[in-house]
Amino acid sequence: GELQPGDPLIERDLAEKLAVSRTPVREAIQRLKTMGLAVQVSRKMVIVAKPTSEEVINTFDVREVLEGLAASRAATNATSEDLIYLENLAEEMEQCIAINDDDKLEELHMLFHERLYRASGNKKLYQLLMDLRDCIKAYTHIGYAFPGRKSEASQEHKRILEALISKNSRKAEEWARKHIKRSKEAYIRELQKDSQI
Structure with missing residues (x-):
């Protein structure tokens, strides 16, 4: 619940916040996209999805x-x-x-x-x-x-x-x-x- 729909998911920032490498963050973001919880809006930008x-x-x-x-x-x-x-x-x-x-x-x-x-x-x-x-x-x-x-x-x-x-x-x-x-x-x-x- 910390991130709201529309908030960006920035690999570097999330990795720092969670004190992990970028690889598991990248994998987690990919899984979120697969589940429909995140959306790729441009080549470099992924945001938290807002389901209808x-x-x-x-x-x-x-x-x-x-x-x-x-x-x-x-x-x-x-x-x-x-x-x-x-x-x-x-x-x-x-x-x-x-x-x-x-x-x-x-x-x-x-x-x-x-x-x-x-x-x-x-x-x-x-x-x-x-x-x-x-x-x-x-x-x-x-x-x-x-x-x-x-x-x-x-x-x-x-x-x-x-x-x-x-x-x-x-x-x-x-x-x-x-x-x-x-x-x-x-x-x-x-x-x-x-x-x-």
């Missing part, structure tokens, strides 16, 4: 299907450690909602989904979902701004967790897909409220 609302919505659509698959697989493959970790995160998220700590809530939310993806046991699925999440990470807070969405999302996380604990693949997939679909709907409603789409 349509691109964000399309990403939600793909994420809904893949997240459902991850939850379904996690219902079979999650370890007791995974379940305890997810349970603790769900409780901490509720506490954040109660005290309006949105920064911590967003961090915990990301950790919940990352662990869910990992618990699927499918490394390719994990990587695809992490890339999709990273593509719209900066926009997920928009949906949380919609009244009641934080509490609704918290309940959805609990339903996903219940399905994982009971090893119900169908319910886990159903609730994971609902969660992403409702997040997308909240994002759209919030943009419409602000007349951005």
Whole structure:
């Protein structure tokens, strides 16, 4: 979140700031371009991309299907450690909602989904979902701004967790897909409220 859409990505400056050589920075910028998070605007200039609302919505659509698959697989493959970790995160998220700590809530939310993806046991699925999440990470807070969405999302996380604990693949997939679909709907409603789409 430090760099905003339109900010330049200057290899030399980033390498100095991160105290690394320019080679890994160059590779990272190339990966960002591949993911659509950076755009080459001239031969020497790369900037932080600003996805359109349509691109964000399309990403939600793909994420809904893949997240459902991850939850379904996690219902079979999650370890007791995974379940305890997810349970603790769900409780901490509720506490954040109660005290309006949105920064911590967003961090915990990301950790919940990352662990869910990992618990699927499918490394390719994990990587695809992490890339999709990273593509719209900066926009997920928009949906949380919609009244009641934080509490609704918290309940959805609990339903996903219940399905994982009971090893119900169908319910886990159903609730994971609902969660992403409702997040997308909240994002759209919030943009419409602000007349951005």
